[in-house]
Amino acid sequence: ADVKKIAVIAGDGIGPEVVAEAEKVLKRTEELFGYSFETEHALFGGIAIDEKGTPLPEETLEVCKRADAVLLGAVGGPKWDSNPKELRPETGLLGIRKALGLFSNLRPAVVFDCLKDASTLKPEVLEGTDLMVVRELTGGIYFGDKLRRQGEHGEEAVDTCVYNVMEVERIVRQAFEIAQIRRKKLASVDKANVLETSRLWREVVNRVAPDYPDVEVEHVLVDNCAMQLLRRPSSFDVIVTENMFGDILSDEAAMLTGSIGMLSSASMGEGSFGLFEPVHGSAPDIAGQNLANPIATILSLALMFRMTFGYSDAADAIEAAVAEVLNAGHRTGDIAVDKSKAIGTTAMGDLIVAAI
Amino acid sequence: ADVKKIAVIAGDGIGPEVVAEAEKVLKRTEELFGYSFETEHALFGGIAIDEKGTPLPEETLEVCKRADAVLLGAVGGPKWDSNPKELRPETGLLGIRKALGLFSNLRPAVVFDCLKDASTLKPEVLEGTDLMVVRELTGGIYFGDKLRRQGEHGEEAVDTCVYNVMEVERIVRQAFEIAQIRRKKLASVDKANVLETSRLWREVVNRVAPDYPDVEVEHVLVDNCAMQLLRRPSSFDVIVTENMFGDILSDEAAMLTGSIGMLSSASMGEGSFGLFEPVHGSAPDIAGQNLANPIATILSLALMFRMTFGYSDAADAIEAAVAEVLNAGHRTGDIAVDKSKAIGTTAMGDLIVAAI
Ligand SMILES: CC(C)[C@H](C(=O)O)[C@@H](O)C(=O)O
Ligand SMILES: CC(C)[C@H](C(=O)O)[C@@H](O)C(=O)O
Numbered sequence: 001a002d003v004k005k006i007a008v009i010a011g012d013g014i015g016p017e018v019v020a021e022a023e024k025v026l027k028r029t030e031e032l033f034g035y036s037f038e039t040e041h042a043l044f045g046g047i048a049i050d051e052k053g054t055p056l057p058e059e060t061l062e063v064c065k066r067a068d069a070v071l072l073g074a075v076g077g078p079k080w081d082s083n084p085k086e087l088r089p090e091t092g093l094l095g096i097r098k099a100l101g102l103f104s105n106l107r108p109a110v111v112f113d114c115l116k117d118a119s120t121l122k123p124e125v126l127e128g129t130d131l132m133v134v135r136e137l138t139g140g141i142y143f144g145d146k147l148r149r150q151g152e153h154g155e156e157a158v159d160t161c162v163y164n165v166m167e168v169e170r171i172v173r174q175a176f177e178i179a180q181i182r183r184k185k186l187a188s189v190d191k192a193n194v195l196e197t198s199r200l201w202r203e204v205v206n207r208v209a210p211d212y213p214d215v216e217v218e219h220v221l222v223d224n225c226a227m228q229l230l231r232r233p234s235s236f237d238v239i240v241t242e243n244m245f246g247d248i249l250s251d252e253a254a255m256l257t258g259s260i261g262m263l264s265s266a267s268m269g270e271g272s273f274g275l276f277e278p279v280h281g282s283a284p285d286i287a288g289q290n291l292a293n294p295i296a297t298i299l300s301l302a303l304m305f306r307m308t309f310g311y312s313d314a315a316d317a318i319e320a321a322v323a324e325v326l327n328a329g330h331r332t333g334d335i336a337v338d339k340s341k342a343i344g345t346t347a348m349g350d351l352i353v354a355a356i
Numbered sequence: 357a358d359v360k361k362i363a364v365i366a367g368d369g370i371g372p373e374v375v376a377e378a379e380k381v382l383k384r385t386e387e388l389f390g391y392s393f394e395t396e397h398a399l400f401g402g403i404a405i406d407e408k409g410t411p412l413p414e415e416t417l418e419v420c421k422r423a424d425a426v427l428l429g430a431v432g433g434p435k436w437d438s439n440p441k442e443l444r445p446e447t448g449l450l451g452i453r454k455a456l457g458l459f460s461n462l463r464p465a466v467v468f469d470c471l472k473d474a475s476t477l478k479p480e481v482l483e484g485t486d487l488m489v490v491r492e493l494t495g496g497i498y499f500g501d502k503l504r505r506q507g508e509h510g511e512e513a514v515d516t517c518v519y520n521v522m523e524v525e526r527i528v529r530q531a532f533e534i535a536q537i538r539r540k541k542l543a544s545v546d547k548a549n550v551l552e553t554s555r556l557w558r559e560v561v562n563r564v565a566p567d568y569p570d571v572e573v574e575h576v577l578v579d580n581c582a583m584q585l586l587r588r589p590s591s592f593d594v595i596v597t598e599n600m601f602g603d604i605l606s607d608e609a610a611m612l613t614g615s616i617g618m619l620s621s622a623s624m625g626e627g628s629f630g631l632f633e634p635v636h637g638s639a640p641d642i643a644g645q646n647l648a649n650p651i652a653t654i655l656s657l658a659l660m661f662r663m664t665f666g667y668s669d670a671a672d673a674i675e676a677a678v679a680e681v682l683n684a685g686h687r688t689g690d691i692a693v694d695k696s697k698a699i700g701t702t703a704m705g706d707l708i709v710a711a712i
Contacts, residue, residue, distance in 0.1 A: 090549040120586055125476040141497070141517065146552035154521035157556035161497065161517065165510035191600070193446040196502035200513035226582070226604045227611040230476055244547075248582045248604060255583040 003036045004309055007067035009060070012046040012089065013282025014292035014345075015073025021294035021349030022071060022301045028353045029305075029314045040067065044096070045075025045089040045282075055092025061099050069308040070100075070275040071301060074282035097137050102267040102275055104171055105135040105246065106178070109253040112262055114326045115335060119258025121233070126257070128234040132182065133253055134175040135246025137267055139167045140197070142243045163197045163242065168204040174268075175240035176212040185237035186217045189225045189245055201242060222249070229253055254279050261293050261334045264300035272308045276300040290344040293332040295322055298352055321355035359392040360665055363423035365416070368402040368445065369638025370648035370701075371429025377650035377705030378427060378657045384709045385661075385670045396423065400452070401431025401445040401638075411448025417455050425664040426456075426631040427657060430638035453493050458623040458631055460527055461491040461602065462534070465609040468618055470682045471691060475614025477589070482613070484590035488538065489609055490531040491602025493623055495523045496553070498599045519553045519598065524560040530624075531596035532568040541593035542573045545581045545601055557598060578605070585609055610635050617649050617690045620656035628664045632656040642689075646700040649688040651678055654708055677711035 008023065010016040026037055042060040049055050055075075064070050076089040085091055096102070110130045111119070119126050144160030172188070179186040188205045190198035202219055209217050220228065222245045229236070229252055241249060254260045263279040278296030286292060302318040305311040330351055336342040343351075364379065366372040382393055398416040405411050411431075420426050432445040441447055452458070466486045467475070475482050500516030528544070535542040544561045546554035558575055565573050576584065578601045585592070585608055597605060610616045619635040634652030642648060658674040661667040686707055692698040699707075 088549070094550070120477050120481040122476055122478055141515075142550055144514075148552065148556070151520045153523070155556065156518055156520035157552040158500075159497075159517040159551045159553050161515040162512055164507045164512035167509070191603075193444070194450070194498055195515045196504065196513040197515050200504070200511065223603045223607040226608040227616075230586075230608065230611045244600075245604075247547075247579045248601075251579040252582040252586065252608065255586045260583075 003038050004069070005038050005040065005067040006304075007064045007070040008039045008041045009044045009070060009072045010041070011044055011073040011075040011282065012077050013074055013284040013287040015045075015075065015282055017288070017290065017292050017345045018278065018294040018297040019071065019073040021345060021352075022297045024349050024353050025298050025301055025318060025356070028356050029318065032317070032356060033311070033314050035309075035311060035314065044072070045092055046077050046080045048092065049080055049083070049087050049089070055087065055089050056095040056099070061096070064096065064100055064275075069273065069304045071297075071304065072275055072277035073297060074278065074280065076282050077284040079284075094142060096275070097267060098143065100273070100275065101138065101269040103136060103138045103167070104174055104268045105137040105250070106266040106268065107133040107135065107250040107254065107263070107279065108265075109133065109250070109257045109263065110259065111257045112259045112326070115259045115262065117258070118335065119256060121230070121256050121258070126233060129257060131233065131236040131253060132178060132238050133246060133250040134171065134178060134238060134240040135250055136167065136171045136242045137246075138243075139163050140243035161195070161197050161244075163200055165200065165204060168201050169208060172205050172208055172240055175238055176208065176215055179215045179238040180212060183237040184215050186215050187220045187225065187236055187239045188217060189220050189222050189239055189241035189249065191222050191245075192219070193221065197242065225249060226252060229256060262295050262299070264296050264303050266300075266303050266307055268307065274304065274308050276304040290346060291333050292345045293334045294345050294349050295332075295352075298322060298349070317356050318352075321352050324355045325351045359394050360425070361423040362393055362395045362660070363420045363426040364395045364397045365400045365426060365428045366397070367400055367429040367431040367638065368433050369430055369640040369643040371401075371431065371638055373644070373646065373648050373701050374634065374650040374653040375427065375429040377701060377708075378653045380705050380709050381654050381657055381674060381712070384712050385674065388673070388712060389667070389670050391665075391667060391670065400428070401448055402433050402436045404448065405436055405439070405443050405445070411443065411445050412451040412455070417452070420452070420456055420631075425629065425660045427653075427660065428631055428633035429653065430634065430636065432638050433640040435640075450498060452631070453623060454499065456629070456631065457494065457625040459492060459494045459523070460530055460624045461493040461606070462622045462624065463489040463491065463606040463610065463635065464619065464621075465489065465606070465613045466615065466619070467613045468615045468682070471615045471618065473614070474691065475612060477586070477612050477614070482589060485613060487589065487592040487609060488534060488594050489602060489606040490527065490534060490594060490596040491606055492523065492527045492598045493602075494599075495519050496599035517551070517553050517600075519556055521556070521560060524557050525564060528561050528564055528596055531594055532564065532571055535571045535594040536568060539593040540571050542571050543576045543581065543592055543595045544573060545576050545578050545595055545597035545605065547578050547601075548575070549577065553598065581605060582608060585612060618651050618655070620652050620659050622656075622659050622663055624663065628666075630660065630664050632660040646702060647689050648701045649690045650701050650705050651688075651708075654678060654705070673712050674708075677708050680711045681707045
């Protein structure tokens, strides 16, 4: 049989706990659907700093490179926050994105029925919100030259934002393709009234748009987009933008759904290779206490099945199982209205496994 | 008597209409409080492009420079949107900020009682929201070198983000001082886990913080801030950040109050010199129809009285007059629940003048 290789990176904080539940789900889908997976675990982030002296050990990269996809829990925590740059978990995160060529970050922001009230937005405004932020992930000001120097007015710091036509075109085309299988609306977000990189971005969008005549495109300035997400979230379908703007807008979009603890994300490279992870962080305050919600990680696995392996039957089954368990009223502490009835991480995982 | 000089720039779209109402208010405060103002009008933005061939004519700069403060309506419109960069209203805006040394943009985001329901946020979340974004306005990626060049992968565009210690320190100290006369909380927003300019920013904040021991400081990453503004808007007091982040976050903050049509802003230079303008734009769709809401511009004038001239009696009187007129139920179309009872721009201005 066709054995798929998955690199599993538990990471820090609640990472190991939520990843363990996703691995149970993985095992169960093997049994039920006859798929075959081989997992290989690797150290990354804070734990890798502690054990290997670097957030992204060479062997971790090797494990990822020989895999078909990567499942990531979460990285980071206060323990490493005041480390020098080279010894910080985020540096590992930026490094793995670049090394694996993960140029596209897909961040769906959907409202879960059972969490409608968790949003700070009025329900009638949120109604029908289902959008996807497509964020460029290996370019822009994140990866441009950085330096310190002495200037006329004391020390100065410099960051450089660079984009070339190839980088813009591949992410923009991907966003158009995603829009084609969704509601066929694309908002391209930039700051073309100020930035040269944004003007290049807009030129590329306008040049490739005729290749996707069924998709309606609008250009939205980033400041205006930050407002419109609040004003009319349900009017957006796919939003495509550069790295820094995408960082800000995808978090804003996730938060307004009220479902941030349940959202999955995919960082895609060339072909079908991707890294899948929950949107939430490592939550060190609740780590190791069987309190974390494993749903976002389990849904990230479903996303992997769909996007990397094309196993949509298994992806459908997992998503349906999650919905069933939620509809039956089971909640982890983060999403429970009545906290006294909340169940733990492993219990939630078991229920979902049983429901598949 | 001490005659204060005000440069009045009506600008485009609804600019002339709302500025005209603010001028009526100006005249009335002269009569009532014995202050003396001399106004000088100047062309700026789209109208300056049309009449003088440049968005920021040299004589407009001269008018501003010999004034004690500038009152600005709004600039821009679709008519000039596809012009080359040098012939766009925004270019004038960036130019006037730089030429007048307006390094600090103060954007209060408050909830007006009568507009509570206009927000898309739940009223209980919004309750007590009263924050001020202090945005650095003459540095960062807005003003760094920009270029196009041929790269390995086709054409590429570059923007440069530069900050020096002096630029960061003056805005950060101003934010601390503002926090001292407010609720004594300062959130400094950066992306120190990625950007060198943010690391410099954070160093400066940490270095000067001991000079303001009564102010509680927190460092917030920009992506997290975009989320927390939605999650807990009322917990913020003063937010200080660099130019690009401030552009995005101040608009997000303004929108979540639901009061965007009523908010004023100040762009301050050295000393008490400042440019005062409504947060809303030029709204070309309703221009010339006596439909615009002049309140944000009138409140911008009050802000000028307070910040540039120290005329807090007149500022108080104007703000009280606006509150009185709103409490009496008068509304322009943008804020009217029952649109059929909406009054026009001039009627609203007259009512406020009468109430002072
Ligand atoms: C941790 C940080 C470097 C990272 C980013 O800014 O990309 C995070 O915010 C994210 O969005 O994955
Ligand atoms: C028009 C544009 C250049 C400007 C900016 O980005 O500064 C505007 O959005 C603002 O906030 O005043």
